[in-house]
């Protein structure tokens with residue numbers, strides 16, 4: 242498989258997120274992840290993003306690395322608390338960081354794709370305004386989005402409103418594994434809804450400000466399969482697919498939540514104002530697909546949503562996720578047929594047992610993972626999927642949320658003691674692939 246097997250305009254890139262790589266906390270106000278990661282017991286080894294990969298001070302070096310690898314595009318997120326103090330007052334120093342980042346990318350012919358929200362909500366908005374639980378958050382988000390569209394929209398033409406709202410809502414407000422660490426089932430549905438409303442308000446602003454741009458939303462897209470052919474397991478898997486995938490895509494395209502999932506939530510209030518879906522279902526230009534693996538599901542009477550995960554038999558990554566490239570093909574074809582929107586794979590990659598030895602990292606497992614998922618991508622394109630690009634997660638090892646720095650997803654190895662970067666064998670492979678070798 243060669244690069245020239247893909248459409249000429251197909252964009253190969255890599256991706257990161259602000260809190261996971263920037264550090265530079267001295268020049269921004271705090272986010273919910275600053276408070277969460279500094280709360281004992283919330284992250285592995287008590288790791289936090291105070292320094293991370295020090296990208297705030299090393300962005301030029303990191304862009305040079307991307308240039309050397311030869312990526313066409315780079316997906317990164319803006320830190321809301323960096324560009325708006327407490328999420329409300331524009332901070333010119335923070336805005337200037339992203340101006341310089343964008344200009345350096347463009348100088349190097351790397352197309353910027355910006356994610357507005359990759360989980361680092363300004364702490365003030367959470368503490369003083371109740372964060373995503375407050376319907377008014379959509380207005381704060383629209384103000385933030387408008388500021389960024391006005392400041393960068395002349396040079397940045399690809400925008401993503403939210404990254405994985407399912408994680409923000411479900412992991413942040415029900416499971417409690419992510420910031421702000423709530424464990425309230427009902428809250429997680431209110432949060433999901435306000436995230437989608439915020440998405441819609443940002444799209445409305447975008448259409449006024451960046452008339453020649455493209456905007457979408459990125460969700461985690463998981464292949465959900467039933468553990469058995471038992472009707473209860475099949476139904477449980479179908480509902481999980483609706484909770485994870487349909488819940489964050491159907492309202493945008495169809496203007497409603499998935500019916501069976503809504504009907505299954507007997508004791509959940511979904512008192513939603515009717516015109517909310519007019520806001521949520523603003524026409525978008527693409528869906529971003531973050532694909533990592535599958536979930537194997539069986540029925541469980543004792544779970545609020547009547548399901549439980551089963552351990553799959555396939556080889557797994559360091560995250561314990563099965564390596565399942567067929568799932569990517571299946572979801573791309575399904576989404577193409579169901580939503581009829583252009584797609585970007587905005588994240589795909591793996592955490593590996595990466596070891597620095599003589600300034601090298603031999604990660605053949607990651608090269609094989611990427612090759613297998615590139616094959617699924619190419620097969621989907623050949624079968625008619627309107628797929629526009631693929632961003633490997635991640636450019637470099639970084640702060641992996643509750644796992645801290647214990648999981649390495651990067652094409653580039655980061656020695657956190659020295660902040661020295663080392664291209665892994667997978668980065669060298671990607672470089673040759675991009676040169677069509």
Ligand SMILES: N#[N+]C[C@@H]1[C@@H](O)[C@H](O)[C@@H](O)[C@@H]2O[C@H]12
Nearest residue numbers: 258404405531588634641650
């Ligand atoms: N875990 N994991 C890796 C990766 C995470 O580092 C990203 O921030 C998320 O968008 C998504 O969950 C995927």
